[in-house]
Amino acid sequence: MKVGFPRAVYYYDYFPFWAGFFESLNLELVASPLTNRRIMESGLKKASDETCLPIKILAGHIQALKDVDALFLPRMVSTEEQTYLCPKLLGLPESIFPAVPQGMPVLTVNFNRRLGKRRLLAELEHFGASLGKSRVEVHRAFELGGEWQERFEKSRLKGLSFAESMEEFDPVVRPKRRKAEEGSQNLASATVRGKEPPAREGQGAEVTGREVTEQEVVGRGGSDRGVAEREVVGREVTERKVVGGEVTNRKVAGREAAGREPTGNTPEERKEPSLTIALVGHSYLTQETYANLNLLGRLQSQATVRLVEEVEAGRIAEGLRSQRKALFWSHARKILGAGSFFSRGDEVDGIIYLSCFGCGTDSITQDLLARVARREHKPYMVLTLDEHSGEAGLVTRLEAFLDMTERRVRRESDVSAHG
Amino acid sequence: MKVTFPHMGNAWIVIQALFEALDVEVVVPPPTGKGTLNLGTKLAPESACLPLKINLGNYIEAAAKGADTIVITGGTGPCRFGFYGESERQILADAGYDFEVVILEPPDGSLWGLAQRIRYLAGSKNSWARIVGAVRFAYEKSVVLDQVEDLVHAARPRFGDAVAAEKLYAKARQHLIEGTSYTSLHQVPLRLAQAIRDHQAAGGSGDKEPLRVGIVGEIYTILEPFASLDVEQQLGALGVEVDRSIYLSGWVGQHVFRGLAQGYRPLRAYPRLAKPYLGHFVGGHGLETVGAAVNFARRGFDGIIQLLPLGCMPEIVAAGILPRIQADFSIPIMTLTLDEHTGRAGLQTRVEAFVDLLERRKSGRLKRGSVLSVAGK
Ligand code: SF4
Ligand code: SF4
Numbered sequence: 001m002k003v004g005f006p007r008a009v010y011y012y013d014y015f016p017f018w019a020g021f022f023e024s025l026n027l028e029l030v031a032s033p034l035t036n037r038r039i040m041e042s043g044l045k046k047a048s049d050e051t052c053l054p055i056k057i058l059a060g061h062i063q064a065l066k067d068v069d070a071l072f073l074p075r076m077v078s079t080e081e082q083t084y085l086c087p088k089l090l091g092l093p094e095s096i097f098p099a100v101p102q103g104m105p106v107l108t109v110n111f112n113r114r115l116g117k118r119r120l121l122a123e124l125e126h127f128g129a130s131l132g133k134s135r136v137e138v139h140r141a142f143e144l145g146g147e148w149q150e151r152f153e154k155s156r157l158k159g160l161s162f163a164e165s166m167e168e169f170d171p172v173v174r175p176k177r178r179k180a181e182e183g184s185q186n187l188a189s190a191t192v193r194g195k196e197p198p199a200r201e202g203q204g205a206e207v208t209g210r211e212v213t214e215q216e217v218v219g220r221g222g223s224d225r226g227v228a229e230r231e232v233v234g235r236e237v238t239e240r241k242v243v244g245g246e247v248t249n250r251k252v253a254g255r256e257a258a259g260r261e262p263t264g265n266t267p268e269e270r271k272e273p274s275l276t277i278a279l280v281g282h283s284y285l286t287q288e289t290y291a292n293l294n295l296l297g298r299l300q301s302q303a304t305v306r307l308v309e310e311v312e313a314g315r316i317a318e319g320l321r322s323q324r325k326a327l328f329w330s331h332a333r334k335i336l337g338a339g340s341f342f343s344r345g346d347e348v349d350g351i352i353y354l355s356c357f358g359c360g361t362d363s364i365t366q367d368l369l370a371r372v373a374r375r376e377h378k379p380y381m382v383l384t385l386d387e388h389s390g391e392a393g394l395v396t397r398l399e400a401f402l403d404m405t406e407r408r409v410r411r412e413s414d415v416s417a418h419g
Numbered sequence: 420m421k422v423t424f425p426h427m428g429n430a431w432i433v434i435q436a437l438f439e440a441l442d443v444e445v446v447v448p449p450p451t452g453k454g455t456l457n458l459g460t461k462l463a464p465e466s467a468c469l470p471l472k473i474n475l476g477n478y479i480e481a482a483a484k485g486a487d488t489i490v491i492t493g494g495t496g497p498c499r500f501g502f503y504g505e506s507e508r509q510i511l512a513d514a515g516y517d518f519e520v521v522i523l524e525p526p527d528g529s530l531w532g533l534a535q536r537i538r539y540l541a542g543s544k545n546s547w548a549r550i551v552g553a554v555r556f557a558y559e560k561s562v563v564l565d566q567v568e569d570l571v572h573a574a575r576p577r578f579g580d581a582v583a584a585e586k587l588y589a590k591a592r593q594h595l596i597e598g599t600s601y602t603s604l605h606q607v608p609l610r611l612a613q614a615i616r617d618h619q620a621a622g623g624s625g626d627k628e629p630l631r632v633g634i635v636g637e638i639y640t641i642l643e644p645f646a647s648l649d650v651e652q653q654l655g656a657l658g659v660e661v662d663r664s665i666y667l668s669g670w671v672g673q674h675v676f677r678g679l680a681q682g683y684r685p686l687r688a689y690p691r692l693a694k695p696y697l698g699h700f701v702g703g704h705g706l707e708t709v710g711a712a713v714n715f716a717r718r719g720f721d722g723i724i725q726l727l728p729l730g731c732m733p734e735i736v737a738a739g740i741l742p743r744i745q746a747d748f749s750i751p752i753m754t755l756t757l758d759e760h761t762g763r764a765g766l767q768t769r770v771e772a773f774v775d776l777l778e779r780r781k782s783g784r785l786k787r788g789s790v791l792s793v794a795g796k
Contacts, residue, residue: 050735084497087702091736094697325505328496360499360732363466364506371509
């Protein structure tokens with residue numbers, strides 16, 4: 001049986017668990033294609049106007065899963081004992097049924113760590129039984145899922161990119177190689193994995209060995225004007241990104257070794273990323289290249305970027321210490337904790353909170369973090385995405401923020417050099 | 420210590436009674452109005468939900484009357500309301516309002532924690548027996564209040580003129596505020612019912628059976644007429660009898676007393692009713708909205724209106740499910756989205772159109788089961 005998993009919301013944080021779980025049960029779990037224009041548009045059509053962008057994208061991905069025997073839409077209630085995920089995820093799958101194609105079976109199970117491992121396992125056993133799997137098989141699947149998930153999270157903590165960390169669990173995701181291993185390596189690794197990524201329009205463009213992300217390849221295959229425009233921008237960004245990515249990786253390594261970041265802020269170095277910017281927000285926004293107009297790539301071409309997923313639990317807890325009451329959403333806790341940690345230290349020069357219209361949890365979190373950042377005098381900007389977000393607006397705001405941050409950094413280093 | 424609290428419809432009557440019985444000095448915020456909302460909107464994050472904005476406005480207006488301590492209930496999620504207290508504290512502190520915020524919540528889900536916070540507010544001058552007595556009496560008041568509101572829901576459409584019903588309502592509310600004994604409390608709904616009968620007997624009522632509309636949705640917007648732009652009153656004036664998914668005492672029973680008390684309209688049955696459509700709670704009252712919609716549909720109501728504060732997560736989940744109930748039971752369901760920009764005129768037009776549709780359906784000009792798409796915007 002081939003089971004489809006939508007590449008949206010919880011995919012970005014929890015897919016490795018489910019990939020391992022299904023793998024162990026000998027069921028094929030495939031994620032939908034990378035987000036593209038068609039997916040976005042069909043999502044907007046099927047999801048309610050009121051809801052947030054990620055849920056609209058989810059509706060699109062559900063419709064994009066065509067050649068599968070069933071959809072898997074778990075109800076992820078909580079992944080930690082003390083927290084919840086967002087109410088909108090608690091409302092899955094029922095609230096997204098309008099987007100499910102007629103006649104497509106939906107598999108679902110409650111994943112709720114608050115109830116303790118025993119009851120979670122009981123739920124999973126029940127689910128396994130409906131698929132004809134024994135208790136023992138389900139327990140084994142739970143273990144493997146856990147291992148895969150841990151591997152993924154550790155890889156993110158080490159500072160490897162989302163794509164690098166996800167690659168082994170989802171062959172569709174392929175990281176851009178660094179210069180040294182460019183070209184043949186890129187293709188080789190695809191074959192080594194044995195699984196061919198699903199054929200897709202625009203595949204030809206990719207074989208040139210150029211550093212093009214899948215995302216942009218898909219965009220190129222599209223058919224109308226909007227896409228063509230995107231292509232140009234996309235390519236330009238990609239090329240810049242190669243340089244940026246290089247430097248980024250080197251910088252991260254350097255900092256780890258020296259424990260301290262090099263501080264070169266002379267105007268000549270302007271083109272090199274001299275700034276370090278934290279990009280915080282839900283992973284399904286920061287890593288959703290299509291919806292965020294490649295914000296992460298753009299940022300990486302101009303600055304060293306730190307992400308929430310790279311911050312260890314201890315530092316998140318430390319960051320949260322100034323809050324009198326604990327936030328009860330997993331993601332919000334991590335975002336606020338990491339964001340507060342970034343605000344306090346001098347590792348990052350500024351913080352960008354990527355949010356989206358209609359996000360209920362962000363309305364609280366982004367405000368709490370703004371207050372922390374203000375107290376710590378850390379430059380802070382909220383970027384709010386919606387389905388109509390345009391490149392121009394995004395670029396302008398990004399540039400303005402980076403300029404402002406850079407001026408501040410330079411002024412501060414002047415002060416400290418002379419004072 | 421001068422305690423204040425956010426307005427939520429008539430809840431202030433109950434809260435004031437509680438604190439006064441304990442000799443705690445209490446500042447009831449001025450009635451919520453446009454100015455209140457404007458104050459709150461200025462301080463609140465733009466994408467915060469409507470209740471938070473109104474709460475903030477209430478506090479600021481109460482501060483002007485000398486309040487220095489806020490009491491609000493809490494929760495552990497997953498809806499935003501559970502974080503209101505802390506969020507509001509920070510917003511107010513940064514804006515220069517130095518409030519103490521006491522969050523009445525059972526931190527570990529136990530009533531003991533709740534009791535301790537009430538104890539803190541009540542101070543050592545009160546014995547436990549007195550505290551328990553005061554809480555019980557306040558709770559009783561909330562049940563009676565709900566009976567009064569329900570009677571008014573029935574009276575409005577049956578009275579020829581809208582003013583008469585509101586007058587009786589105001590009078591009953593006054594009696595309730597003044598009631599200090601169980602006997603006097605229990606007199607209130609009896610007297611109101613009698614007054615309604617008298618008015619009808621005097622020929623002050625229309626002759627046809629009114630339409631019935633069930634109101635479901637987010638608790639605050641259901642209970643606070645300012646937030647819903649008096650939708651209940653509007654419906655009443657259009658000759659519609661309304662019922663709600665949640666009344667104050669039901670909410671208090673479930674939310675504050677953890678189900679130990681059930682209130683006037685128990686919420687207990689809703690999850691079971693909702694089950695075929697939504698199998699899990701989603702925070703706030705999303706599950707109750709779905710369950711109540713099924714309940715109203717089964718009871719043969721003519722239509723259902725969902726109140727959804729813009730961006731409200733649990734109600735958005737419910738809104739995604741209501742169309743199925745609409746189709747299965749062939750009952751028109753309309754969702755009203757509310758925020759600080761919602762205009763009275765626009766809302767009224769939609770409510771009138773909805774009632775018009777229900778009337779045509781009832782009089783048979785529109786066949787039952789014909790295509791209905793009144794849900795959504
Ligand atoms: S956390 Fe925000 S963006 Fe994510 S599902 Fe909930 S409302 Fe949508
Ligand atoms: S129920 Fe809705 S409106 Fe009320 S606090 Fe929760 S999210 Fe906000």
